[in-house]
Amino acid sequence: MKDMMLELAGGTPGSPLAAVVEKRADIFALTRKTHDAALKPAEPGGLSHGLRAAIACRIAALNGDEAFLKHFRKALQEAKASDAEKRLAELSCTGGDARETALIRHADLVACEPKRASGADIELLSKAGVSEPDIVRLSELVAFVSYQIRVVAGLRLMRGAL
């Protein structure tokens, strides 16, 4: 089988890792669908495809995952991200305006230290003009990418032990 996460884990079709992944093909197919729903939804609301790809790049970088960083940089290109969005993909950038600053502050916090997040952080987003649907869209994006990065980290360890 051909699968995004299998590729990111360094597994090739026909490899022993692919054979294990194949046994849970339904889960990997649903993960691909959720990836597209989080990164390039039909109705992006206030989070453009470019902004989503930029945030995903940050999460990959914060997790030190080069393969995912490459994957999301490609998504950034495909989304025809603006120059401002491309800048946001770099960890050194802290946002061009209040809304961007609030969005990436929250994304970085939830990616790295979710246990420290509280209601006050949601208030900061609201005060910066982020709508409730956009708060949920942002949260799903960060949470999903965090899941994907962990699955692939686990698959790489499996691949090394097969």
Place this chain on the structure above:
Amino acid sequence: MSQIVQDFTVTVPEWRPHVTPVDLDTATPQQLDALQVTPSNRKISDYVLVLAHDPETLKHRSPLFNAIMYNRGGLSRAEREMGAVAASVVNRCIYCAAVHAERYNQLAKDETAITKVFADSTAADLEPRLKAILDFAMKLSQSPPAATAADMADLKKAGLDEEEILDLILSSSLFGWANRLMHTLGEPVAP
């Protein structure tokens, strides 16, 4: 105003959202479809109604969650719940930890393991197989993920086969996702 629950517990708290849940009476057809609302199924938790603000991801989330936690074969149901608890302890998601600790206790017919995990976290003194599962899942749940080849070797030494290991990776990673929603979009309050 009810008290926020700060400590790990097997008594499932209530969940108070920080974001307004979608109102079923004004929900869009797409939201109703993602919520799988039918005339006989209008009882939906506030958590899922909050997630309905993003119907495109919610639509896949429920079947994906069920597949990872309930698919046939592979890792036992109880051990998948331990994977969920391990992530929830690392991320201090009190609500998820309570729900899945309760399920673990029911499935394993044992309360001592969860008591130790809640008290001692990574230092919990468990039988070798469960300890290998807890260690791996807790390390994978860190940011960045910190599980190593030695942790993988410990899983194999403890007797887990490849399908079981894949299910453990999936169940603990799934809670890296769920915790980041449940713990950030609302808070656990005393029932």
